[in-house]
Amino acid sequence: MSDPIDVKVAKAAPAGATAVAVGAHSDRLNRVPGVRKAALDRVGFTGAVGTAATFDDGERATVVVGLGPSGATGSAATDALRRAGAAFVRAVPKHRRAAFELPADLEPELAVATRALTEGLVLGAYRFDDLRSPDKVKPGLATVTLVVGDDNAAVRTARDGVATGAAVAGAVSFARDLVNTPGGTLTAPEFAERAAARAEEVGVTAEVLDLDAIREARLGGLVAVNQGSTIEPRLVKLTYEPEGAGADTPTVALVGKGITFDSGGLSLKPAASMMDMKDDMGGAAAVIAAMTALPALGVDVRVVSFTPMTDNMVNGQAQRPGDVYTARNGTTVEVLNTDAEGRLVLGEALILASEEEPAAIVDLATLTGACLVALGDRIAGLMSNDEDFRATVADAAARAGERVWPLPLPDDYRPRLDSQVADIKNISAQPWGGTLTAGLFLRDFVGEGIPWAHLDIAGPAYLQEPDGEQSKGATGFGVRTLLALLEGWGAEDGNDVDDEVETLGLS
Structure with missing residues (x-):
């Protein structure tokens, strides 16, 4: 990853800023500071969310970024700011220092607005340069100053929002780095080592199980998938204890799929389908990254995560279609398609998570x-065994902009x-409804009475083109949703889930 941009707060744009952003609502284009509407019309700027128009007089570039129609509230307003931040940094790749003047008619409260804007700025500027030759890496934007006016209280509030936004964006960027790293480099042992090191840096407890420990724990699904590999698997357990936690502090468990590369096993994928299969650990990356942000956000709930890690490869010991393994809870599983391997490792992690007796x-x-x-x-698919909990997760996703x-x-x-030969098989004979039967398979490994939600992020975890603050390649999808869920755990904030979902254009 390239160095993340530094977001600061000031009362006025610094003299060294060579580019300044101003926000523009689509229905108020005649009120844009320093830019006439006629000029906007000439370049076809409409003020739509995520658009930008640059006017450069040779000394300082003015970038007008679209905020959509005025009057937006809730997640629609914060999402517009995220996308505006991303549009701005992508419009000024050759500048080193820039400023963003917050509009006077800002709808969200200042801390919420500056958090969202910071997320957009940092994530929009994200680049994965780790594998480029040093002479091929170009310097990018280093600093963006948010201009909030002369009020000292506003400056302090904005700084709080920036700090929170930077913590969230840093976690998302960490997840992106992990997913963007090739599977031959980010093997299961390497993945586990990076996860544990990052966790321990921030005060999250890490426990790593190697192959012997995995066998001793009877994690049959993880062992079965790993049979075809020459590289040992790992299972990483991370534990976050909030300050002042006691016996009455609830626990939330997170589980993430960590297939570091998926060839399909003996049910081999076509070559074209393998090219992006380094992303098959995107769920584990999101979970681990979210865990490492919890201390900075001061989350009040205890959180434990389980991320099984292995590649899915082919050798003489690889599991065969028709093989049966025994899961930790005693369930026997017939594997009819070795390319439906993610559910096998997730099942074991769900059993471990259930043993924590989480909320x-x-x-x-x-x-x-x-x-x-x-x-x-x-868009990710959301499934759950509990309607209320599904609504809670959907609300968190809407607030997070995912x-x-x-x-x-x-x-x-x-x-x-x-x-016909075991307790359950890993695929249906029907060629349709595969997402639903995969969810039903996972449900069998969740402890009785425990609310559970499953997010299938196969689509948004890795994009071929950028979308707003989401980058091309790995997006870190899910990190923000998890953090919004955990930050708001138990809070009665009165959000209307249907209204929140509608603001994301999904109704």
Whole structure:
């Protein structure tokens, strides 16, 4: 990753800023400071969210960024600011120092606005340069100063928002770095080492299980997937204890799929389908990254995460279609397609998470191509065994600016996973509804009575083109949703879930 930009707060734009952003609402283009509407019309600028127009007089560039129509509130307003921040930094790649003048008619409260804007600035400027030759890495934007006016209280409030936004964006960037790293480099042992090191830096406890410990823990699904690999698997458990935690502090468990490269195993993928399979650990990356941001955000709930890690490869010991393994809870599983391996490792992690007796479990996984077919590459599928908890996760995603859509777990589809030789098989014989039957498979490994939500992030975890603050390549999708969920745990904030979902354009 290139060095993240430094976001500061000041009462006025610094003299060294060679580019300044001003926000413009689509219905107020005649009120843009320093730029006439006629000039905006000439370049076709409409003020749509995420658009930008640059006017450069040779001394300082003025960049007008679109905020959409005025009057937006809630997640629509904060999402507009994130996208405006990303549009700005992408419009000024040759500048080193810039400023962003916050509009006078800002809708969200200042701390919320500056948090969202900081997220957009940092994530929009993200680059993965780790594998480029040094002479091929060009310097980018180093500093953006948010201009908030002469009020000292406003400066302090804005700085709080910036600090929180930087913590969130830093976690997302860490997840992106992990996913963007090739599978031959980020092996399971390397992944576990990086996760544990980052966790310990911030005060999160890390426990790493090697192959012997995984076998001793009877994690049959993880062992089965790893059989075809020459590289040992790992399972990483991270634990965050909030300050002042006691016996009555609830626990939330997170689970993430960590397939560091997926060839499909003996059910081999076509060559074209393998090219981006370094991203098949995007769920684990998001979970680990979110865990490392919890201390900075001061989250009040205890959080524990389980991320199983292995590649899915082919050798003489690889599991064969028709093989049966035994999971930690005693369930026997017939594997009919070795390319449906993510659910096997997730099942073991869900069992471990359930043994923590948590208030709820959330898992993230790049699980099914069927979800990408159904929802495209910008929206994650959301499934749950509890309607209230599904609504809570959907609300968190809306506030975080990450798009999800609820999908059902129909009980009458569950018999499609009945096996003739074992307790359950890993795929249905039906060629359709693969996302739903994958979710139903996972549900069988969740402890009774525990609210659980599953996010299939196969689409939005890795993009071919940037989208707002989401980068091309790894996006770190899910980190912000998890953090919004955990920050708001137990809070009665009165958000209307349907209204929040509608603001993301999904109704």
